[in-house]
Amino acid sequence: MAEQAVSPMMQQYFEIKKQHPNEILFYRVGDFYEMFYDDALTASRELELTLTGKNCGKEERAPMCGVPFHSYETYVARLIAKGYKVAICEQMEDPALAKGLVKRDIIRVVTPGTVIESSMLAEDKNNYLCSIYCKRRRGHWRAGICFADISTGEARATELNAEKIGGAIITELCRYMPSEILICPPMLDFKDVTGYIKQHTSALVELREEACYKDALLESTMAGQFGPEWRTTLGYDEDALVPYAVAALLNYLQETQKHGLERIKTVDNYADAQYMRLSPVTRANLELTETMRGREKRGTLLWVLDKTETSMGKRLLRSWIEQPLVDAEAINARLSAVQALYTANIARADLKEALSHVFDIERLTTRILYGSATPREVKALGDTCARLPEVKTQASACGAPLLTQLADQIDPLDDLLQKITTALVDDPPATLKDGGAIRAGYNSEVDELRDIMHGGKGYLANLETKLREETGIPKLKIGFNKVFGYYIEVSRSYTDSVPDSFTRKQTLTTGERYITPELKELENKILGANERLLVLEHQLFADLLSEISAQIVRIQRTALAVAQLDVLAGFAEVALQNNYVLPVVDQSGVIEIKEGRHPVIEQMLKGTLFVPNDTLLDEGENRMLLITGPNMAGKSTYMRQNALIALMAQIGCFVPAASAHIGVVDAIFTRVGASDDLAAGQSTFMVEMTEVAEILRHASKNSLVILDEIGRGTSTFDGMSIARAVVEYICDNIGCKTLFATHYHELTSMDQDIYGVKNYNIAVKKRGEDITFLRRIVAGPADDSYGIEVAKLAGLPSSVTKRAHAVLRQLEASAPGRNQTMQLDFETVEAYNNPSVPSEVVDKLHSVDIETLTPLEALNFLYELKNVLDKD
Numbered sequence: 001m002a003e004q005a006v007s008p009m010m011q012q013y014f015e016i017k018k019q020h021p022n023e024i025l026f027y028r029v030g031d032f033y034e035m036f037y038d039d040a041l042t043a044s045r046e047l048e049l050t051l052t053g054k055n056c057g058k059e060e061r062a063p064m065c066g067v068p069f070h071s072y073e074t075y076v077a078r079l080i081a082k083g084y085k086v087a088i089c090e091q092m093e094d095p096a097l098a099k100g101l102v103k104r105d106i107i108r109v110v111t112p113g114t115v116i117e118s119s120m121l122a123e124d125k126n127n128y129l130c131s132i133y134c135k136r137r138r139g140h141w142r143a144g145i146c147f148a149d150i151s152t153g154e155a156r157a158t159e160l161n162a163e164k165i166g167g168a169i170i171t172e173l174c175r176y177m178p179s180e181i182l183i184c185p186p187m188l189d190f191k192d193v194t195g196y197i198k199q200h201t202s203a204l205v206e207l208r209e210e211a212c213y214k215d216a217l218l219e220s221t222m223a224g225q226f227g228p229e230w231r232t233t234l235g236y237d238e239d240a241l242v243p244y245a246v247a248a249l250l251n252y253l254q255e256t257q258k259h260g261l262e263r264i265k266t267v268d269n270y271a272d273a274q275y276m277r278l279s280p281v282t283r284a285n286l287e288l289t290e291t292m293r294g295r296e297k298r299g300t301l302l303w304v305l306d307k308t309e310t311s312m313g314k315r316l317l318r319s320w321i322e323q324p325l326v327d328a329e330a331i332n333a334r335l336s337a338v339q340a341l342y343t344a345n346i347a348r349a350d351l352k353e354a355l356s357h358v359f360d361i362e363r364l365t366t367r368i369l370y371g372s373a374t375p376r377e378v379k380a381l382g383d384t385c386a387r388l389p390e391v392k393t394q395a396s397a398c399g400a401p402l403l404t405q406l407a408d409q410i411d412p413l414d415d416l417l418q419k420i421t422t423a424l425v426d427d428p429p430a431t432l433k434d435g436g437a438i439r440a441g442y443n444s445e446v447d448e449l450r451d452i453m454h455g456g457k458g459y460l461a462n463l464e465t466k467l468r469e470e471t472g473i474p475k476l477k478i479g480f481n482k483v484f485g486y487y488i489e490v491s492r493s494y495t496d497s498v499p500d501s502f503t504r505k506q507t508l509t510t511g512e513r514y515i516t517p518e519l520k521e522l523e524n525k526i527l528g529a530n531e532r533l534l535v536l537e538h539q540l541f542a543d544l545l546s547e548i549s550a551q552i553v554r555i556q557r558t559a560l561a562v563a564q565l566d567v568l569a570g571f572a573e574v575a576l577q578n579n580y581v582l583p584v585v586d587q588s589g590v591i592e593i594k595e596g597r598h599p600v601i602e603q604m605l606k607g608t609l610f611v612p613n614d615t616l617l618d619e620g621e622n623r624m625l626l627i628t629g630p631n632m633a634g635k636s637t638y639m640r641q642n643a644l645i646a647l648m649a650q651i652g653c654f655v656p657a658a659s660a661h662i663g664v665v666d667a668i669f670t671r672v673g674a675s676d677d678l679a680a681g682q683s684t685f686m687v688e689m690t691e692v693a694e695i696l697r698h699a700s701k702n703s704l705v706i707l708d709e710i711g712r713g714t715s716t717f718d719g720m721s722i723a724r725a726v727v728e729y730i731c732d733n734i735g736c737k738t739l740f741a742t743h744y745h746e747l748t749s750m751d752q753d754i755y756g757v758k759n760y761n762i763a764v765k766k767r768g769e770d771i772t773f774l775r776r777i778v779a780g781p782a783d784d785s786y787g788i789e790v791a792k793l794a795g796l797p798s799s800v801t802k803r804a805h806a807v808l809r810q811l812e813a814s815a816p817g818r819n820q821t822m823q824l825d826f827e828t829v830e831a832y833n834n835p836s837v838p839s840e841v842v843d844k845l846h847s848v849d850i851e852t853l854t855p856l857e858a859l860n861f862l863y864e865l866k867n868v869l870d871k872d
């Protein structure tokens with residue numbers, strides 16, 4: 001019997017599963033979502049669920065596991081995070097009313113890029129779905145790329161036309177870090193892009209078929225979404241590739257979400273040239289939004305600057321940091337707004353107070369549109385509307401043009417506030433399940449039904465009194481249970497007094513329970529009212545949601561303005577708290593910083609004060625600062641602080657300095673030690689050289705370049721030669737502003753030969769064999785590398801450091817003095833690189849420590865040397 005009852009359901013399961021072979025199918029059965037076969041095996045493994053079996057009409061039971069429907073979100077979130085997609089199959093009718101098998105259907109496919117539930121999203125981060133379309137025309141590849149966050153309705157797109165299209169795509173990807181990427185078939189051949197995605201992101205890649213990019217589909221999708229005049233409205237000519245990417249993205253949403261596409265109202269077309277170029281390596285090195293080690297927010301620029309009050313502000317701040325501006329006018333508009341908020345202490349405090357009560361209306365609107373918002377959430381939208389006038393007033397009180405403009409964009413949405421306040425009670429329930437969300441007076445039928453219910457309860461009390469009087473049973477009670485509804489309960493000692501009109505329903509040890517026709521009639525009325533009331537409340541709430549949805553464009557515009565105000569007010573706050581100043585930003589090409597500090601390290605230092613330093617970089621004789629100094633002196637801190645100060649200024653933020661003049665930079669490049677590419681099997685030297693090559697190819701005159709110890713991964717002379725050649729190339733061919741740290745003292749003579757190079761070093765004080773770092777940058781080359789002293793500081797045993805000093809003395813006796821900077825001219829280097837004995841052999845001989853070699857190792861070493869000679 002049981003087997004027959006189960007089989008048709010499994011048949012239905014197989015039908016549905018056939019359409020979703022690549023997703024894990026969450027199949028609703030009563031209060032559970034069940035998974036079967038391979039899905040069950042995968043889910044039980046990934047979610048640590050108990051694997052059981054289900055009779056399915058076949059001999060073997062189907063492997064099965066399940067999760068309760070009310071907590072399914074957390075399970076789906078975990079699967080999504082592990083890179084799976086989940087198809088949700090619902091019961092489409094009430095099982096209690098269904099005739100035969102309950103109808104079921106897929107209501108949604110949840111994928112990493114299409115999540116809208118707040119429980120599955122990080123509040124301070126956008127969640128982007130990306131779509132890339134590329135095409136070759138006249139022998140040249142071009143691409144259209146689009147990023148959409150369906151939880152907020154944001155959609156941005158750009159056309160890429162770079163010579164190296166793969167690199168351009170990667171630059172965009174690391175600007176937005178999408179969680180899912182739709183690609184067209186030709187993209188499979190872009191190994192640099194696919195390799196990058198695999199290695200550096202956890203994004204899910206979806207290959208879309210060629211058919212998704214057909215012209216007819218493009219036309220119908222775009223016209224359906226944006227109207228028949230979409231090309232004009234969105235500004236695309238016939239040649240544009242972006243529309244194909246957008247249409248593929250919309251179709252994918254349609255396929256997976258079934259509804260909710262209305263959230264995307266427009267596409268914001270941006271030009272790459274609008275933002276400062278930051279390579280993936282640079283973003284990582286500067287630790288803008290996550291640390292290199294641990295990938296955490298603490299210890300990043302984002303962490304220092306985040307003084308926002310709202311989730312919308314947090315997300316916007318992150319995207320501002322990821323996309324600094326290059327237009328001095330736009331930057332100064334932000335800076336003047338921050339300046340106004342910085343000065344207006346009271347207005348800023350009031351603005352921040354009002355903002356602290358503003359909910360994430362951007363994402364709330366999406367859930368309202370999808371119909372999944374709860375009464376409490378809608379009330380939160382109402383509460384937010386109530387704060388908007390204050391936000392508007394305080395923002396315009398400060399006076400800066402940008403603030404006034406943002407205040408104007410805030411729509412106080414008082415009609416929505418009015419609507420929500422009249423429709424919902426002050427403190428609505430978390431769900432609509434038990435009703436109680438609609439305010440009295442909003443709908444006359446609701447009031448009437450509630451009257452019946454409450455009146456009904458009054459009737460019950462009346463009936464109870466009447467029956468007590470009629471029967472003379474003092475303790476007669478009317479009660480209710482789920483099995484047979486309302487009943488009359490009489491204790492054992494009075495059962496004899498019960499009249500015949502009572503029908504006995506249940507016997508208890510303490511007494512008996514009865515019903516009467518009169519009680520049943522009352523019951524129908526009360527229960528009917530309750531059921532009807534629930535249906536009606538659902539209906540009214542759904543109507544309210546769709547009325548709000550109709551105002552989506554107004555809400556979205558307001559949310560955007562609020563987010564910007566929040567970030568700007570946060571910048572003013574952080575400037576005050578951390579003692580930042582307003583930078584002068586222009587197109588002068590000069591970077592002049594007085595007493596600059598590293599924004600993150602100064603916050604992390606405990607017990608010591610950060611030592612500020614000056615910087616002067618220009619387009620003339622101060623183009624390249626060559627910085628020497630022992631390890632740990634503070635070279636990389638100094639170089640990064642300059643990059644971070646320029647970047648902060650260009651996002652519109654005050655900077656950690658006594659004063660700063662920043663000529664806008666179009667890109668920042670960094671080449672800094674340890675890179676995580678080592679794991680990918682590349683040698684340190686290869687990684688280093690690839691990064692240097694990238695910089696030389698892409699840096700322009702207006703870029704800021706940071707080079708930390710290049711040429712370290714190879715032999716000294718090779719390294720030094722490469723370093724010098726790079727410096728020459730940068731000064732002669734690019735002319736970008738460069739900070740170059742090196743421990744090759746030999747290079748410090750370059751300031752004599754190459755125009756634009758200036759020597760600096762980070763001062764240390766030496767007392768006996770101990771040194772103290774002064775952290776001060778001073779003009780001129782370092783006099784010593786203090787390697788042994790630093791090693792001592794690091795805790796190397798004194799016997800070792802003593803021996804090192806002795807060895808050094810010996811070396812100094814036979815070679816040019818350590819303190820007279822080794823005067824090595826580059827002809828000697830040339831000669832060294834082409835001697836009769838190959839340099840590799842010389843290097844190997846230099847590096848070997850004969851005293852520690854075993855005889856066998858010595859033999860092997862000889863063998864190795866001979867091999868090198870033979871090879872040559």
Ligand code: ADP
Nearest residue numbers: 609610611630631632633634635636637638775
């Ligand atoms: P280098 O690149 O020369 O090896 P770092 O820049 O890594 O040295 O600096 C080493 C440490 O010194 C930093 O982690 C920081 O704690 C400290 N430091 C660097 N610069 C300063 C400064 N200006 N003021 C205070 N401490 C600093």
